[in-house]
Amino acid sequence: MKKLINRVEDVVKEELEGIVAAHSDLVRVHFAPNYVVRADAPVSGKTALVSGGGSGHEPMHGGFVGMGMLDAACPGEVFTSPTPDQILEATKAVSGGAGVLHIVKNYTGDILNFEMAADLAKADDIEVEAVVINDDVAVQDSLYTAGRRGVGTTVLAEKICGAAAEAHASLKDVAELCRRVNANGRSMGMALTSCTVPAAGKPTFDLGEQEMEIGIGIHGEPGRERRALATADEVTEMLTRPIVEDLPFKRGDKVLAFVNSMGGTPLIELYIVYRALARYLDGVGVKIERRLIGPYITSLEMAGCSITLLRLDDEMTRLWDAPVNTPGLRWGV
Amino acid sequence: MAITYDQGLSFVQGFGAAIAENKAYLTQLDSEIGDADHGTNMDRGMQAVLAKVGSLEGADLSQLFKTTAMTLISTVGGASGPLYGTLFLGLGTATTGKTELSTEEWSQALDAAVQAVRARGKAELRDKTMIDALQPAADALRESAQDGATLEVALAACERAAEQGMQATIPLVARKGRASYLGERSAGHQDPGATSSWLLVRAARQAFTADT
Structure with a gap:
């Protein structure tokens, strides 16, 4: 470790x-x-x-x-x-x-x-x-x-x-x-690597060089399905499709799109995911009204990401835009 | 033969020692179907308990168990803290004012404690949880006590039932707790909570049948 x-x-x-x-x-x-x-x-x-x-x-x-x-x-x-x-x-x-x-x-x-x-x-x-x-x-x-x-x-x-x-x-x-x-919010995450709980001293699970875990939780608990590593565009679709179909998000819906790092995935990759997410949502007629991109709900040093979509109404949008002043989120002040 | 306060104390201390000894093993089991912290968390809690219970002046069994409960609740965290806290609180409530227990009284206390854990965690048998070790243990103890078995025989039956219940969690698909997120993939692994519960029942047998 x-x-x-x-x-x-x-x-x-x-x-x-x-x-x-x-x-x-x-x-x-x-x-x-x-x-x-x-x-x-x-x-x-x-x-x-x-x-x-x-x-x-x-x-x-x-x-x-x-x-x-x-x-x-x-x-x-x-x-x-x-x-x-x-x-x-x-x-x-x-x-x-x-x-x-x-x-x-x-x-x-x-x-x-x-x-x-x-x-x-x-x-x-x-x-x-x-x-x-x-x-x-x-x-x-x-x-x-x-x-x-x-x-x-x-x-x-x-x-x-x-x-x-x-x-x-x-x-x-x-x-x-x-x-x-x-x-109105739905999420799904994936992992490229495990993470190591300090007290445990070794990775919570093993993930091969050519494997990824789809449906991972935020505690290093294994997800539902282990698959062969895929491209960012393919992974984004694997996460987004179940999210969109679950609520379901419909043509004309306005959403807040949140692309989150599990801790180890850098911003450069999150933006590649965001790019694919924006294209996917455009294709199904869902409009991204607000967005949040970065490490906000992480799982130690795990590499991977999660996508959250929140269907917005006017009140939620107004409250999202309102001033906030915390160590982790700050705007309007 | 009755269970004395000193044996109650050595049960709590023995459980703490068993958790310390099996800390890595419990965490290993938890990493397979959970979040890899069961041994660490239980050990942190039981170490805090051990630091307190040795010096309880003039306590009865109820105070011993309640002190254990409150310490676990405030130091363990996770699901295990409230669940093991509730278990010891159940033992404490059922033994109010007692400085020693008959086999029947220990059986009634364990029954009450297991009921309290079921109510808190809303788990049933075969959900792949602590209950899979605890409920058969409480049942076996009650049946042995009703059949007029000696304390040694009743406690041995209780421990055996817990061990079998723990082993029986291996093929189960988890329906409660973090392991349930795995669905079918949780089958083939022994439940860490059922394992620590077997250690608890084993510690009781060892302490209550030893001369003090």
């Missing part, structure tokens, strides 16, 4: 120390339990947004704390859900009296820990609503699985709902909006 770390046990703690050293104008970090809050938290009278999950997906979620996005993020160990006490303390730290929305990605661990935290927060008289993001079309949604995973749409939901909360939308309205974003 080759990584720029000091001690395996200190990876998350030292990353958080780095965040606070770099961005103390935007965020504060609390240690033991670990959570990141916006510098001016709690904001009185504002619905607070709390998200969290395992570390290793940076900039999600800690990099999305700040004005116009999250009020708090709870980073767990690498690829491990945060614990209930951590989520509870973060919830209390940002509660401004207007309720707290938990944005939870659909993984068994995240759901269990956020549910326990919400029960504890309610016992402290904090109103909590939870919205579960489950946008990964690679997973069959059925009674026989844990359901679709939460992936790329999470980033978009945090931005759009953060803007609504900043404009003092109620907890009920922000939660409703979050469900609408989730209902």
